[in-house]
Amino acid sequence: QVQLVESGGGLVQAGESLRLSCAASGSIFSINVMGWYRQAPGKQRELVATITTNGNTNYADSVKGRFTISRDNRKITVYLQMNSLKPEDTAVYDCNNVRRTWPWGRGTQVTVSS
Numbered sequence: 001q002v003q004l005v006e007s008g009g010g011l012v013q014a015g016e017s018l019r020l021s022c023a024a025s026g027s028i029f030s031i032n033v034m035g036w037y038r039q040a041p042g043k044q045r046e047l048v049a050t051i052t053t054n055g056n057t058n059y060a061d062s063v064k065g066r067f068t069i070s071r072d073n074r075k076i077t078v079y080l081q082m083n084s085l086k087p088e089d090t091a092v093y094d095c096n097n098v099r100r101t102w103p104w105g106r107g108t109q110v111t112v113s114s
Contacts, residue, residue, distance in 0.1 A: 001026070001102075002025055002026040002028065002102040002103070003024065003025045003026075003103070003105070004022055004024050004094070004095055004096065004102060004103070004104065004105035005022070005023045005024075005105050006020060006021070006093060006105050006106065006107050006108040007020070007021050007022075007108055008020040008021050008108055009092075009093060009109045009110045009111075010109075010110070011113065012110075012111070012112055013112070013113050013114075014087060014112055014113065014114050015084060015085065016085055016112075017083045017084075018110060019082070020036070020079065020080040020082065020093055021077055021079055022036070022077060022078045022079075022080075023076065023077050024076045024077070024078075025076065029073065029076045030053065030073040030076070032053070032097040032098075033050055033051070033052050033053065034051050034069075034071060034078045034095060034096075034097055035047050035048075035049065035050040035095065035096060035097070036050075036067075036069055036078070036080045036094075037093070037095065037096065038089075038091035038092065038094075038110075039091055039092050039094075039107075040088075040090060040091040040092075043091075046060065047060065047098070048060045048063050048067065048093075049063065049067055049068075049069035049080060050069065050098055051071050051078065053073075055070075055071070057069050062088075063082075063089075066082065066083050066084045066085075067081065067082050067083070068081040068083075069081075078095055080093065080095075085110075085112045087112045087113065088112075089110060090110060090111050090112050091109075092108070092109050092110075093107060093108050093109075093110055094106075094107035
């Protein structure tokens with residue numbers, strides 16, 4: 001059973017940056033397409049970025065050009081570098097494979113003040 005542990009969130013002002021990490025247990029991490037998701041209060045969880053096993057990335061239009069997803073298969077970790085943060089980026093961020101088949105972690109709260 002894969003376990004996911006997210007970290008790196010916090011309270012920042014608009015325009016600042018954060019780097020999130022998602023550490024996973026289990027060797028199957030390296031063969032899965034991974035995604036970062038977020039859920040704002042009262043809204044559905046949305047997919048913001050994905051990365052394939054060989055490093056190809058894709059982003060939601062709302063974060064394109066500001067967020068960068070990366071992965072380290074040896075460390076079994078996926079990262080999300082978030083720059084130029086906006087108040088509308090405020091949400092709980094978590095990660096999973098793109099099929100969302102692993103148990104969700106606790107997520108990490110990102111709060112962006114204006």
